[in-house]
Amino acid sequence: MKNTKLIKLLQTFQAAEIKKFRDFVNSPYFNKNKNIIKLNNELEKYYPEFDPEKVNEELIFKRIFGSSEFDYFKIKNIISDLYNLGLEFLKQQSNITTSFSADYNMLTELRSRKLMSLHKNFVTHFEKKFEQAKIKDGFHLYNEYLLVTERHFSKLLEKPSSIEMIQDEFNSFHDYTLINMLKFYALMLHISKENNTSADMKMFEEVYNYIDKKHSGNNPIINVYKYIILLIVNRNIEYYHILKKLYLNNFDELGVEDAYYAHMYIFGFCMDQFNINANRDFIKECYDLFRHAYLNNMVSLGALLYPDFINFIKVFMRDGDKELSQQFIKEFSVELPEDQADNCINFSNAYIAHCSGDLKQALTLVSKVNFPLQIMKVQVKIMQIQLNYQLGYYEETREQAEYFRKSLVKEEQISSDYKQSILGFLKLTILLINIKLSTDKTAKEYEVKKFSDDMNLNQKNHFGIKFWLEDRFAEINSK
Numbered sequence: 001m002k003n004t005k006l007i008k009l010l011q012t013f014q015a016a017e018i019k020k021f022r023d024f025v026n027s028p029y030f031n032k033n034k035n036i037i038k039l040n041n042e043l044e045k046y047y048p049e050f051d052p053e054k055v056n057e058e059l060i061f062k063r064i065f066g067s068s069e070f071d072y073f074k075i076k077n078i079i080s081d082l083y084n085l086g087l088e089f090l091k092q093q094s095n096i097t098t099s100f101s102a103d104y105n106m107l108t109e110l111r112s113r114k115l116m117s118l119h120k121n122f123v124t125h126f127e128k129k130f131e132q133a134k135i136k137d138g139f140h141l142y143n144e145y146l147l148v149t150e151r152h153f154s155k156l157l158e159k160p161s162s163i164e165m166i167q168d169e170f171n172s173f174h175d176y177t178l179i180n181m182l183k184f185y186a187l188m189l190h191i192s193k194e195n196n197t198s199a200d201m202k203m204f205e206e207v208y209n210y211i212d213k214k215h216s217g218n219n220p221i222i223n224v225y226k227y228i229i230l231l232i233v234n235r236n237i238e239y240y241h242i243l244k245k246l247y248l249n250n251f252d253e254l255g256v257e258d259a260y261y262a263h264m265y266i267f268g269f270c271m272d273q274f275n276i277n278a279n280r281d282f283i284k285e286c287y288d289l290f291r292h293a294y295l296n297n298m299v300s301l302g303a304l305l306y307p308d309f310i311n312f313i314k315v316f317m318r319d320g321d322k323e324l325s326q327q328f329i330k331e332f333s334v335e336l337p338e339d340q341a342d343n344c345i346n347f348s349n350a351y352i353a354h355c356s357g358d359l360k361q362a363l364t365l366v367s368k369v370n371f372p373l374q375i376m377k378v379q380v381k382i383m384q385i386q387l388n389y390q391l392g393y394y395e396e397t398r399e400q401a402e403y404f405r406k407s408l409v410k411e412e413q414i415s416s417d418y419k420q421s422i423l424g425f426l427k428l429t430i431l432l433i434n435i436k437l438s439t440d441k442t443a444k445e446y447e448v449k450k451f452s453d454d455m456n457l458n459q460k461n462h463f464g465i466k467f468w469l470e471d472r473f474a475e476i477n478s479k
Contacts, residue, residue, distance in 0.1 A: 006083040007050050010043065018047055024089050031085055035078050038064045043082075100126075100143035107150045120154040123147065137221050137255040138183065141176040148172040175219060181207055182225035186265060189232045208233065220250035221258055228265045240269050244289075251296065260301045263293055278461035287319035294328065304335045306344050307376060313348040317355040318464065325352050343369050347380065354383060363387045374413040378422065379463055385429060386468055394433045401426045421460040428454060428469050436476055 013021060025031050025040045042063050046055050061068075061075045103126060110119040126147055133140055152165045185207070188199040211226045227243035230236070247254075247262050254262065267289050273282040290312055293299060300308060309332060316325040329348055336344050350365035366387070369380050381404050388397040405426050408419055431451045438444040451473060459466050 004079060004083075006043075006079050006086065007055070009083065009086045011048060011050065013047075015047075018044060021086070021089050024092070025082070025085055030088065033078070033081065035064055036082050036085065039078050039082050100146065104143070104146050104150070107147075111150065111153055116154065119150070123151050123154050127151070135253055135255050136219055137258055138176070138179045139255075141172070141179055141219075145169075145172040145176045175217065175222060178207075178211075178215075178217075179219070179222050179225060182211070182222065182229055183261075186225055186228045186232065186261070189229070190265065190268070193232075220246065220253050221255075224250065224254065224258070224262050228262065231269055232265065235269070235272070237273075240266070244285075248292065251292075256298075257301065259296075259298055263289060263298060274464075275462045276460055278459075278466045280467065283318045286315045287321065290315040291321075291324065294324070299332065304332060306336055306340045307373065309333075309336060309344055310348060310351075310376075313351055314464075317352055320355070322352055322356060340371070343371050347371075347376075350383065354387060359387055359391050363391065374411060375418075378408075378414065378418070382422070382425070382463055382465060385426070389429060389432065389472070394437065397433060398430060401429055417460075418462055420458075421462045421465065424454065424459045425465040425469065428459065432469070432472055432476070 010018070010021075022040060022044060025037055031037065039060065042060055043050070043055065057072065057075050057079075058070055061070050064078075065071075065074070103122075107119060107122055107126075110116075110122065130140070130144055130147060136144075148169050152169050155162070155165055181203070185201055185204060188201055191197075192199050208229065211229060215222075215226060217223070224243065224246050227239055227246060231239040231243055243262075244266055247259075247266060251259060267286065270282045270286045270289065273279040274286060294312065299312070312328050312332075313325050316328065325348070329345065333341065333345055346365045346368045350362045350369070353359075353362035353365060363384070366380055366383050371377050371380065381400070385397055385400050385404065388394075388400060405423060408414065408422060411419070414422075428451060431447055431454075435444055435447050435451065438447065455466070455469060455473075459469065461467060
């Protein structure tokens with residue numbers, strides 16, 4: 001029975017759910033077959049491992065049917081019946097989407113049976129509960145809309161043609177519809193940008209003009225997504241600060257998913273300012289966002305991907321927080337995939353050592369790293385070149401830069417934007433060496449000017465490379 005659908009399903013149950021499922025199976029409303037009850041009781045003894053040597057069809061058959069001759073189809077039938085009861089059990093469980101469904105079904109039944117006094121009392125009761133809700137996300141707005149329609153029905157006999165009721169129902173439907181449209185638009189805009197493609201965003205211009213010029217609602221989640229859209233479209237720092245303030249001030253009222261995605265969109269703008277505009281102010285902005293995410297258990301929405309693990313270390317160390325970086329490694333390294341744990345930990349410690357000035361230790365650690373992803377391999381090579389330059393290993397730096405340049409030109413998994421940025425970094429690093437070693441004043445002046453011109457005109461800051469070049473150039477000029 002090891003790989004049966006039933007065992008796979010039961011292994012997902014928490015201990016409390018196993019007990020609830022026992023009551024469910026024992027309930028004559030859902031099940032009257034005593035053999036199914038016996039099967040469930042037998043399987044429960046082996047939860048959660050369900051040792052296949054003890055949980056097999058023949059042994060289970062003997063415990064249920066005693067000395068009867070083994071009948072494969074007989075045991076298979078009750079296994080199938082118990083599996084179907086497991087699915088029915090899942091249908092009865094409340095979650096964030098369906099928590100109001102049972103109450104809503106009760107209201108509609110009361111209404112259909114013309115028990116309007118009871119119906120009205122329950123509508124009033126649920127309205128008070130909805131007012132007290134802390135998180136008013138898309139699920140809440142949908143449930144609220146259902147409740148408003150029931151309130152409409154409860155008052156229909158009193159005011160058969162009340163415009164106030166219709167307006168109230170429309171306002172609720174408006175909020176529910178608007179939040180979902182904005183969430184879709186935000187995701188479609190994000191994916192379109194990431195994949196250099198376009199999506200068919202029906203009614204986007206009309207909705208955009210509405211939220212930009214006319215919308216004035218006070219639902220914090222709608223307002224968060226409103227400014228996400230405005231920020232994605234306009235790339236305006238003023239919108240960024242409004243959105244960040246909305247996000248931080250209303251964080252406790254955002255659901256886990258909305259909080260995670262809001263952080264993603266805000267951080268995306270920060271990284272554009274860091275990578276493309278080389279705005280040093282956003283080193284601190286990125287740090288504040290990631291520290292907030294870490295302190296509020298928002299490190300990941302599900303499994304922590306290893307590039308995201310490394311991203312936290314880089315963001316913390318760019319602002320100089322070595323203590324938080326080491327604390328993060330200690331706490332979350334256990335969540336790394338086994339095959340990449342050593343790579344991640346070595347790279348992270350190399351990054352910390354590099355930022356802390358322990359250059360030889362950083363070079364030793366980064367030499368042990370061999371990521372499978374090309375974008376991660378690129379970061380390793382960048383760090384090795386930076387460390388060799390800072391240690392004064394100029395010939396090694398030249399050789400590595402040339403080898404890296406040739407391999408990068410052929411690499412198809414790296415975007416042209418990243419390639420151009422990294423190739424510029426390699427060229428400027430060689431110029432730094434030439435400037436540093438030059439004894440010819442005229443040649444040195446020419447190379448200094450060329451370095452400054454290329455930096456100002458073309459160089460972007462992916463992985464912080466422009467900042468690193470600026471800092472090394474400042475070191476040369478200070479001597």
